[in-house]
Amino acid sequence: MKKEKKYFLSPGHNACSGCGQLSAVQAVMRGLNKDTIIANATGCLEVTTTAYPESAWGLPWIHSLFENAAAVASGILASLKKRGDKKTKVIVQAGDGGTFDIGLGLISGMWERGENILYICYDTESYSNTGIQASGATPYGSSTTTTPSGKQSIGSTQNKKDMLAIALAHNVKYVAQSVAGFPTDITNKVKKALTISGPAYIQILSPCIPGWNIDYGDAATMGKLAVKTGLYPLLEYENGQLIHSSITKNFKAEPVENYLKKQGRFKHLKATDIKAISQIAAYNISKYKI
């Protein structure tokens, strides 16, 4: 009999066909080893991988509430400490709703205590699981079900919350940003984060098929375009210093239209709105140039 293959995250989960988040999760899983415990916040990842009575996970995995994944991870770490286990790593996985909005207070506490936990945020730029409501991560001009576009509205009028800056303000030792579409980059960042003792934060842009209103096979293309336009650069901070960035001296930004026009959530934007978004890209390019 053929020996059954063991997966950290097995096929058979019920995420949308072509899901950008699950593509990113697969890349994260390749960066982990078997001595890992995952605390998961409520969100698409939790719902799609653990539909009762089945679980796609092959690692110890716990879900409690939307807001407390960070606190649960702190508890797991305290318990491991009591047992004298120094080998097992604790990681948190959450979406942008659980990170930018609902869980922010408890995340702040976890970082304040300086605990050796890797926090991974899959940023879909909306509450994808409950029906595409706007979150703190929703960018300017994006149409969601709570910020619908129309004659009088361009969609979300607020800018995206700068979560990396919040992490850096807590003196998080390792802060990185990546996108689904560059799997090797994600895997390498996870591996690096696990070698650092102390808190680490990785934020991964995860294109959402229904939320962004894109074609099934376009998740990776969208992630790459977000990097090429300068709207979501690949970044790496160590001890507060920017050490790697996709925006180098020779960086030539693609026009933001290429990224915006392919997404249903930005379809309504007029030339003046697109200009405003290109200014966000220009600001990123000046801020993250290395």
Place this chain on the structure above:
Amino acid sequence: MKKNNKLSLKPNSALNNKTGSWRTSRPKTDYNKCIGCSLCSQLCPEGCIEMIKTKKGLKPQTNYDYCKGCSLCANECPVKAITMKSEYNTNHHE
């Protein structure tokens, strides 16, 4: 086995859920064109593309039990070795 009794759900039990039935078109890989870079295997949201050793080197093998036919692999293949074929014209027993 006794150890597993306390678990509410068995690890990897989602494998019972054959999501291949979602598919409307299936990816076909041309092994002559494929350069064995494994990008499709790394990007697959299902994790159902395995790199296997063949006479022509490392090649991807799609597990059609779970492939949802999203075409992400076909879109991202750097040498366009993967094409999507409609599920309704495919001979399942070939």
